[in-house]
Amino acid sequence: EVQVVESGGDLVQPGAFLRLSCAASGFSFSSYAMNWVRQAPGKGLEWVSAISNNGGSTYYADSVKGRFTISRDNSRNTVSLHMNSLRDEDTAIYYCAKDSGWSGHSNFDCWGQGTLVTVSS
C-alpha cells in the first residue's frame, strides 16, 4: 500500500525553528518528487514546497522562500521540511504529498494525514 506519514508538528513561538518529517512506503521512493502542502484552520490548500526525485531541484512558494528548506534521504525513504523564522501565518496542518512525476511539477496522488503546526506566543 502506498503510504506517507508525517510527524514533527508542535506548538512553537514566533521566530522559532521546527522540522517536519515524512516517511514513505509502498512505492519506489527515489522515482518520485515529493511535496509539502499546508492548510490553515478553516481555509483552503496552499502548496509550500517540492523536491525532485533525486533531490537535485527544489521549489518553494513565495510565502516561505528563504525561511523553509526541503530535503530528502532516498536511503531512508524520508522527506523533511526545515522551517525557520516561523510566523503566526504559518499555523496550519502540513501535508506530505507524493508527486505523480519525478520533477515536482505534477499532481499529488497520495497524501498523508497531516501534522499540525501552531505558531503562537
Place this chain on the structure above:
Amino acid sequence: EIVLTQSPGTLSFSPGERATLSCRASQSLTRSYLAWYQQKLGQAPRLLIYAASTRATGIPDRFSGSGSGTDFTLTISRLEPEDFAVYYCQQYDGSAPTFGGGAKVEI
C-alpha cells in the same frame, strides 16, 4: 502565478442529483494540467481527476472531468451520500502549483 477561481463556494444538492463544479484559471492552461481533489471533514485530500479528464486509480466512474484553456468542470453524475465534501481544483501547468479556493457540496 496562475489564480484558480471556484465559484460558487457552496452548492446544495439532494442525493441522486447531478452536480457540476466550475474552476476558472486566470490564464490558459496550455497543457490542460488540471487536477481535482475531494476533501472530507477531518481527512486529507484525495486525488479524483488529473490532466483535466483522467480518473485516478479507484475513483468511481460517476466522477468525470472536462474542459480546456481557462474553463474546467468536475461533474458528479449522481450524488451518493459519501460525495458531500469540499472539492479543490489544482493546476500544475505553470511555474508553481496553485489551488482553487474550494467548493463545498452540501446536502
